[in-house]
Amino acid sequence: MEELIQKLKVQIIEQLNLEDMEPDDIDETDPLFGNGLGLDSIDALELIVLLEKEYGIKIENPKDGQKIFYSIKSMAEFIKSHQK
Amino acid sequence: MEQLTIKTYCHIKNNRICINGELAFEYPEASSMHDFLKKAFKHFKPGYAKFYKMDDISKLGFLASEVLLQDKPYLAYQPEDTGIVISNSQSTLLTDAEFQASIQDDTNFYPSPSVFVYTLPNIMIGEISIRHGFRGENAFYIFENFNANFIADYINQLFLSHKLKACIGGWVDQSSENYEAFIYWADNKKDAPLAIEHTAKEIERLYNLIR
Numbered sequence: 086m087e088e089l090i091q092k093l094k095v096q097i098i099e100q101l102n103l104e105d106m107e108p109d110d111i112d113e114t115d116p117l118f119g120n121g122l123g124l125d126s127i128d129a130l131e132l133i134v135l136l137e138k139e140y141g142i143k144i145e146n147p148k149d150g151q152k153i154f155y156s157i158k159s160m161a162e163f164i165k166s167h168q169k
Numbered sequence: 170m171e172q173l174t175i176k177t178y179c180h181i182k183n184n185r186i187c188i189n190g191e192l193a194f195e196y197p198e199a200s201s202m203h204d205f206l207k208k209a210f211k212h213f214k215p216g217y218a219k220f221y222k223m224d225d226i227s228k229l230g231f232l233a234s235e236v237l238l239q240d241k242p243y244l245a246y247q248p249e250d251t252g253i254v255i256s257n258s259q260s261t262l263l264t265d266a267e268f269q270a271s272i273q274d275d276t277n278f279y280p281s282p283s284v285f286v287y288t289l290p291n292i293m294i295g296e297i298s299i300r301h302g303f304r305g306e307n308a309f310y311i312f313e314n315f316n317a318n319f320i321a322d323y324i325n326q327l328f329l330s331h332k333l334k335a336c337i338g339g340w341v342d343q344s345s346e347n348y349e350a351f352i353y354w355a356d357n358k359k360d361a362p363l364a365i366e367h368t369a370k371e372i373e374r375l376y377n378l379i380r
Contacts, residue, residue, distance in 0.1 A: 101283075127283050131281065
């Protein structure tokens with residue numbers, strides 16, 4: 086799980102152009118949206134693409150997004166539970 | 170009769186940034202426009218993380234506006250009285266091509282939402298407006314070359330018809346070979362150290378000031 090969390094941090098920094106941010110700057114339990122990393126709605130769409138492109142996972146119900154993308158940790162748990 | 174006058178102007182080209190004709194920043198060793206803009210943005214340190222998410226042409230226009238508006242002349246005006254009219258020759262062609270590349274291959278079809286949102290040139294105007302809270306008239310026009318006559322007439326008409334009291338005008342262009350930005354701030358204030366007539370002749374002269 087720790088390895089996946091680190092990988093996700095690197096991918097999110099790169100995919101979302103989080104300039105000047107290092108993986109260690111992100112706490113895996115910090116909220117990705119709102120007061121945490123301050124991501125916006127376009128970032129949310131990029132995260133959906135990232136899940137599909139890098140992990141082959143599609144989010145079937147958009148309502149689940151809020152829970153899945155709450156933090157890096159929740160994303161990692163979702164990926165882990167959906168990987169074949 | 171009340172008239173618009175140009176109070177400040179900014180050029181970005183050839184890895185240099187000039188404000189009112191004076192060199193404000195240069196990075197001759199930049200490997201690309203992208204490289205130059207990142208370096209320049211860090212130099213001016215506006216502390217705005219959204220900058221890094223923009224496409225390159227929006228970055229160019231946004232950076233030019235940051236340098237242009239350092240003294241915050243817009244604070245003297247209501248948001249709805251401040252407009253932006255920018256033009257170029259290439260629209261967002263490079264970003265359009267980047268997006269097209271992401272959907273070219275049916276077996277690797279991952280359209281990027283963050284690239285897609287920048288496939289319109291007036292998004293640059295939106296970024297500048299969001300940053301400073303402008304809510305006045307805005308428009309983006311495409312011409313083969315910088316058209317000072319049109320820009321002067323269009324903005325003067327907006328002013329004379331009381332649609333705005335202050336405006337950013339200019340040209341922000343990027344092709345695969347080159348880039349340039351020339352934008353200015355014009356308003357109706359009388360007491361200013363610099364007040365250049367807002368006419369096509371003067372705008373053309375300022376545009377050609379930095380080669």
